[in-house]
Amino acid sequence: MHYLFTDGGSRGNPGPSAIGALIFDEDHKLVDFTGKYIHIGTNNKAEYLALLSGVKLLNKIGINEAICCLDSELVVKQIKKEYKIKDAEIRKMVDLIEIELKSFKSITFKHVPRAENHLADKLVNIILDNVNNENSKDI
Numbered sequence: 001m002h003y004l005f006t007d008g009g010s011r012g013n014p015g016p017s018a019i020g021a022l023i024f025d026e027d028h029k030l031v032d033f034t035g036k037y038i039h040i041g042t043n044n045k046a047e048y049l050a051l052l053s054g055v056k057l058l059n060k061i062g063i064n065e066a067i068c069c070l071d072s073e074l075v076v077k078q079i080k081k082e083y084k085i086k087d088a089e090i091r092k093m094v095d096l097i098e099i100e101l102k103s104f105k106s107i108t109f110k111h112v113p114r115a116e117n118h119l120a121d122k123l124v125n126i127i128l129d130n131v132n133n134e135n136s137k138d139i
Contacts, residue, residue: 001026004068005112006054007120008038008046011128017041018131020123021054023063032061035123037131047072048093050120051079055100055107065106071117076109 003024010017020035034057038049051070058066070076077083078094085091101107114121 002031002058002063002066003028004054004058004066005117005120006047006050006068006070007117007124008043008048008050008072009121009124009128010041010043010046014040014042016128016131017043017046018124018127019046019050019053020120020127021050021057022119022123023054023058023061023066031063032057033123035127037127044072044074044087044090045093046124047075048090048097050124051075052093052097052100055097059100059103064104066104066108068107068109069112069117070109071112071114071121073111076111079109 004021006021008017008019017038017040018035019038022033023031025031034053038046047070051068074083078085085094
């Protein structure tokens with residue numbers, strides 16, 4: 001089983017935003033990661049884009065069983081259909097995530113405390129700390 005940790009953050013909400021996603025194997029060794037500056041956005045948008053980016057990365061490297069760990073309880077509950085999604089833009093992102101999920105044999109979503117998601121959070125903050133709006137690059 002693999003573990004996907006994702007995080008998205010916005011400074012200002014809305015404000016400069018970034019996403020991060022890290023994949024670990026069952027021995028807790030880093031398998032792959034991605035992150036990028038996503039310009040101006042909200043925290044919620046960044047959280048969803050981080051999850052979408054992470055799920056796409058899982059698919060790209062051929063992992064079809066994973067536990068997705070997020071520190072956003074709202075995103076976890078909305079993805080699990082425990083909470084309704086009212087925002088049209090978020091709905092579109094969830095639809096894209098659901099398309100990516102079709103190729104998985106097994107995928108679960110788990111809310112974790114921020115302390116357990118510290119590496120994804122750190123990646124987001126490194127990107128935001130080093131962003132130069134004209135010259136930002138994906139990691």
